[in-house]
Amino acid sequence: MKRKFALSVLLIAVFTTVAFAQNAQLENVLASMDKAAANFKTVETDFVWDQYSKVVNDHDLQEGTMYFRRSGNNVEMAAMVNKPDTKHILFSNGVVQVYQPKIEQVTKYDAGKNRDAFESFLVLGFGGRGHDLQKSFDVKYGGAETVNGVQTQKLVLTPKSDKVKNMFQTITLWIDPARGISVQQKFESSDGDFRLATYKNVKLNEKLPDVFKLKTTGKTKVVTPQG
Secondary structure: HHHHHHHHHHHHHHHHHHHHHHHHHHHHHHHHHHHHOOOOEEEEEEEEEEEEOOOOEEEEEEEEEEEEEEEEEEEEEEEEEEEEEOEEEEEOOOOOEEEEEEEEEEEEOOHHHHHHHHHHOOOOOOOOOOOOHHHHHEEEEEEEEOOEEEEEEEEEEEEEHHHHHHHHOOOEEEOOOOOOOOEEEEOOOOOOOOOEEEEEEEOOOOOOOOOOOOOOOOOEEOOOOOO
């Protein structure tokens, strides 16, 4: 009986120590993100987007360069996709525009009342405060992992909102604690689909090229889907 009691006390002590260490690691990561957010202005990074569909067991891969900039509370994003097809994606003033030069078409989507939610997803790991994550997610420390040669700390986010949870069951961020930014993100749905975004050659707070304006032609048509 005494031996069982001693073992129980030992296990409780081990679990308590592990939990304390994980909470300390989590606090350190969130603090590094807070520090980065305070000085955040721009980001330029190469990316690979992997959209996986479980039903057909298919990976849709896109590669290119993405840009963020923030002025006050205003957030803008531009993505120049160069593989497999050229595409220019722009988010500004609550509107998403997708320009496909191959078919000379711009498709516009108005974020409308979902603008704040859309912008909050944009800044996950890029200019968003770490402790602000805890307002919308249950945040857990997921351990250390190397991504493209960078020593990262994983954060596993579970949405508190049922509306968000219907879109993404969990969101995982791989944070470079030295810079307080994300180098990989994974958005997973309950049906097994996921979107994995991996970033490299990340440049912080440097001058960006002129990418926040679509360079269309006189032949370009604009389409605005309904609903």
